[in-house]
Amino acid sequence: MVKTIGNPLSWAAQGLSGAGHMVGDATDALRGEVTQPPEVKTLTIEDLGLALRKGYEDFKRFRSDVMFLVLIYPIIGVCLSVIAFNQALLPMLFPLGAGFLLLGPIAAVGLYEMSRRGERDTDVGWGAALSVLKAQNVGPILVMALYLIGIFLLWILSAMQIYHWNLGPQPPESLGQFALDIAxxxxxxxxxxxxxxxxxxxxxxxLAISLTTLPMLIDQRVGLVIAVITSLRVARKNPVTVATWGLIVAASMLLGTLPFFLGLIVVLPILGHATWYIYRAAVPRG
Structure with a gap:
């Protein structure tokens, strides 16, 4: 059969048809194929230690520190530069740094996929981190990302209000004076x-709504609601272990902000890979 170039109207029709199929697939992925959340497993402190060791091994194996240096650290640098040139934003320096705890699950999505593939494939590159953006995954992942961004924005607004109640509403005179007022x-x-x-x-x-949600969305054809319910079940069944993991993450992120947030290049990838193995220890595959 002879192929013809076609015309703009046929191109547009084909494009709309393809986009419609992608939207339909993404919508189906929001619902998923599983209607009941699985029975989650009991986690122990030893499971956390094992997850961290495996996360560190993946960190060395995939050199995901370089990926974060290239993709994430420039964003951090821009944020710090904006704050440095706008004194009114100085009170937001720590809240923005702490906000990485809230946005970490989004930043680690690619790391989950790399660890998932690494369990059965020895040849895994950085391209695996981008492969999560496919029809069956992109819908629920983007919706979950929007929820976490919304929570992050609420935290920033809360932090601004707390500053206004105590040391505001005037902006600090300088970084040194601001630190002195705090101390x-x-x-x-x-x-x-x-x-x-x-x-x-x-x-x-x-932590409760996202601990295993994004890894589960990547690993199984479940809907967003089922994935979030499963994460909540993991937190409810293992409150001490999950709280311990939260403290480990918070302490690691605090150390990672020193000096000048450079430590996050190491801390974020290790924690991201380790979170995948916590999911694997807590949630059975359907």
Missing amino acids: TTGAGWMMVILGMTVGACFAALV
């Missing part, structure tokens, strides 16, 4: 205590 005034201490309390609540919420 030597009652209002500064109150801001720190209130901010850490509210931040811990946001972090606990994100």
Whole structure:
């Protein structure tokens, strides 16, 4: 059969047809093929240690630190530059840094896929990190990402309000003066205590709803609702272990911000790979 070039109308029709199929596939993925969440397993502290060791091995194997250096650190640098040139944003320096805890599950999506493939394939490259953006995955992953971004924005708004209640509403005179006000005034201490309390609540919420959600969406054809319910079941069945993991993540992220957030290039990939193995230990495959 002779192939013809066609015309713009036929191109548009084909494009719309393809886009319609992709949207339909993504919508089906939001519902998934599984209607009941699985029975989750019991996690122990030893499981966390094993997950961290496996995460470190994947970190060395895939050199995912380089990937984060290329993709993530420039974004961090831009944010810090904007803050440095806008004094009014100085109070948001720590909340933005702490916000990586809330957005970490999004940043680690590619790492989950690399670890998933690495379990059965010795030749896994960085291209695997982008392969999650396919029809059966992209719908629920993007929706979950939007939820986490919304929680992050609520945290930033809360942090701004806490600053206004205590040391605001005027912006700090300088970074040095801002640090001095925090360390030597009652209002500064109150801001720190209130901010850490509210931040811990946001972090606990994100940990409970996302611990195994994104890895499960990548690994199994389940809908977003089933994946979130499963993550909540893991947290409810293993409150001490999950809380311990949250403390490990928080402490690691705090160390990763030093110096100048450079440590995150190592911390984020290791924690991302380790989260995959926590999912594998807690959630059976359907």
